[in-house]
Amino acid sequence: xxxxxxxxxxxxRGEGSWLWDDEGRRYLxxxxxxxxxxxxHSHPAVADALAEQARxxxxxxxxxxxxxxxxxxxxxxxxLGVGQPGWxxxxxxxxxxxxxxxxxxNECAIKLARRFGGRGRHVVVSALQSFHGRTLAxxxxxxxxxxxxxxxxxxxxxxxxxxxxxxxxxRALDTxxxxxxxxxxxxxxxxNPATEAYFxxxxxxxxxxGILMMVDEVQSGLGRCGRWFAHQxxxxxxxxxxxxxxxxxxxxxxxxxxxxxxxxxxxxxxxATTFGGQPLATAAARAVLAVxxxxxxxxxxxxxxxxxxxxxxxMPGVSAVRGLGLLLGVELxxxxxxxxxxxxxxxxAVANAVTPTALRLAPSLLITDDELDHAVELIGKxxx
Ligand code: PLP
Numbered sequence: 298x299x300x301x302x303x304x305x306x307x308x309x310r311g312e313g314s315w316l317w318d319d320e321g322r323r324y325l326x327x328x329x330x331x332x333x334x335x336x337x338h339s340h341p342a343v344a345d346a347l348a349e350q351a352r353x354x355x356x357x358x359x360x361x362x363x364x365x366x367x368x369x370x371x372x373x374x375x376x377l378g379v380g381q382p383g384w385x386x387x388x389x390x391x392x393x394x395x396x397x398x399x400x401x402x403n404e405c406a407i408k409l410a411r412r413f414g415g416r417g418r419h420v421v422v423s424a425l426q427s428f429h430g431r432t433l434a435x436x437x438x439x440x441x442x443x444x445x446x447x448x449x450x451x452x453x454x455x456x457x458x459x460x461x462x463x464x465x466x467x468r469a470l471d472t473x474x475x476x477x478x479x480x481x482x483x484x485x486x487x488x489n490p491a492t493e494a495y496f497x498x499x500x501x502x503x504x505x506x507g508i509l510m511m512v513d514e515v516q517s518g519l520g521r522c523g524r525w526f527a528h529q530x531x532x533x534x535x536x537x538x539x540x541x542x543x544x545x546x547x548x549x550x551x552x553x554x555x556x557x558x559x560x561x562x563x564x565x566x567x568x569a570t571t572f573g574g575q576p577l578a579t580a581a582a583r584a585v586l587a588v589x590x591x592x593x594x595x596x597x598x599x600x601x602x603x604x605x606x607x608x609x610x611x612m613p614g615v616s617a618v619r620g621l622g623l624l625l626g627v628e629l630x631x632x633x634x635x636x637x638x639x640x641x642x643x644x645x646a647v648a649n650a651v652t653p654t655a656l657r658l659a660p661s662l663l664i665t666d667d668e669l670d671h672a673v674e675l676i677g678k679x680x681x
Contacts, residue, residue, distance in 0.1 A: 311338025400430025
């Protein structure tokens with residue numbers, strides 16, 4: 298269906314930071330399928346895990362137990378506790394619902410907030426310029442009114458406040474509010490990182506009023522921003538965390554984590570999924586997380602992000618670089634970002650125009666220094 302413009306390029310193969318099109322041309326991938334292939338394309342550990350699992354057991358439904366999902370859930374729980382005081386070492390602080398996408402992870406969070414808040418206390422407050430998905434509920438949570446227009450009426454129970462404004466948030470928190478849902482770095486909204494003061498303030502307001510603090514780490518999570526989860530640098534422990542994108546390195550999988558006492562608001566039958574948590578997707582996630590830990594991807598993202606940021610900051614045509622780790626927004630000085638993306642593609646690099654004036658860069662977290670230098674060279678050429 299015509300939901301996307303006609304593609305400029307058709308890709309047929311990928312390896313590490315590189316993609317090949319159907320005419321055999323090679324491209325340096327600085328976007329990772331929108332922050333998904335964080336370990337690069339066709340990572341052998343993920344490919345092997347998928348092949349082995351495909352021969353072992355693909356799917357049985359959630360009417361039966363499987364062994365891999367609980368293992369992945371425990372790993373996520375442990376990683377969510379990194380740097381968080383008092384987190385039990387064995388990874389049992391929270392519980393996880395597996396699904397197939399970021400939007401579904403947020404749908405789970407929104408339904409959980411409604412069960413937790415109870416009838417009459419169901420409103421989810423999110424920020425302007427946020428992005429939380431394209432299903433009807435997550436579209437309404439998305440704070441971009443232009444995207445709502447063609448789909449009114451949207452489900453009731455959503456409210457938007459200006460980003461990074463605690464006073465406006467406080468004004469929005471009446472007794473109908475069940476949860477606040479925020480990205481630690483707004484991705485689609487232009488790569489806008491939250492400050493520690495803002496997130497600590499949100500946590501305080503939520504605590505004072507018994508409101509859930511839900512953090513959307515679909516784009517920012519799993520090492521990309523230099524921590525396992527970007528909120529870990531912001532001095533808060535959220536009640537609910539959603540993730541997807543990089544969790545399967547390209548295999549569709551999402552997860553909604555909640556503190557045990559919050560997850561307990563769900564009863565059997567409240568929420569369900571046919572495919573969520575199935576062995577194939579969780580086998581991919583298990584392999585992804587094992588490689589991510591072995592490679593220490595948060596540290597790699599920090600180091601590579603610093604290198605990229607330093608090289609771009611002084612480049613003619615760049616007015617500012619924002620973001621964290623390897624999720625960067627490059628604000629252009631007098632250039633149309635779409636035109637620059639088109640030129641980059643001609644030169645052999647994939648990026649995206651996150652706003653009319655800014656590029657988004659989200660390369661593989663395993664990108665090499667040589668590849669980073671090549672990226673800087675191509676961006677310089679495109680701007681020149
Ligand atoms: N939340 C955030 C922060 C995202 O960046 C995205 C996708 O870009 C989503 C949710 C939706 O994820 P999906 O496209 O997997 O439904």
